[in-house]
Amino acid sequence: MPVIERPLPPYMQVIAHIRAQIEAGELRPGDLIPSDRELAKxxxxxxVTAQKVLTALKAEGLAESVQGVGTRVREAATKVHHTGRDRAAAVRRSGRIYTPGEYARIVSAELVxxxxxxxxxxxxxxGASAIKRVRVTYNKDDQAVSASTSWYDGEFAExxxxxxxxxxxxxxxxxYLENRTGRRAVYGSDSLDTRLATEEDATLLGLTLPAALKESIxxxxxxxxVVVEYGISISQSGRRSVYEYELDS
Incomplete structure (x- = not known):
């Protein structure tokens, strides 16, 4: 049975729990989300707090109301841009990195x-040796939706x-790096911006230039x-990034 913990406000914890279920594929597009009465119990x-949860999920684009049916998971709920923080949290939470229907291909891995x-x-x-890994993520229709380049100190190669x-x-x-070297990532930072796609970006994502991208470092x-991973992720427009945080009272 789920239990409210501190310091996050209760409604944020419930939202995070339901979002995690969607990301892990436990709740799929079209599935019903518990009603406010069920969430409260x-x-x-x-x-009132339960209603706030459902309102927030709708505002994020994760859920929609269907008259006579209830609140269900939206198809667009899977169209989320996963930053490094998202992927790290997903692995530790559920053992999964990508949303249902998505998959990734490593297009290159080399010392440069x-x-x-x-x-x-x-x-x-x-100019020192660094490990460069480039991956492209595809949706269920085999369309490239994002690409990321991960960099590591070349000394980790052995x-x-x-x-x-x-x-x-x-x-x-x-x-994997954590398991092999003991270097456990405990702190992360994401910097987000938008920019125009380069020819290399266009090739990875199958874009027609000019095109706008969201970039996350x-x-x-x-x-x-000590930095254990430095990554640059790009995605097409229409991929949301969601963050939760508290403000000092």
């Missing part, structure tokens, strides 16, 4: 000289050789403040 919250920006992020010398294989790592590359650090 299941979580031990007021109906680190560009200046990457070298600065990884605290290595410009301890974590699968990072240099153009094959998916089921548990996720950052989790993710940095994952271990407990010693």
């Amino acid at each position: 299941e979580w031990g919250i007021s109906r 000289p680190a560009p200046d920006e990457v070298a600065a992020a990884l605290s290595i010398e410009p 301890a974590a050789p699968r990072l240099l294989e153009a094959e998916r790592i089921p548990e996720g590359s950052w989790a 993710t940095t994952l650090k271990d407990g010693e403040n």
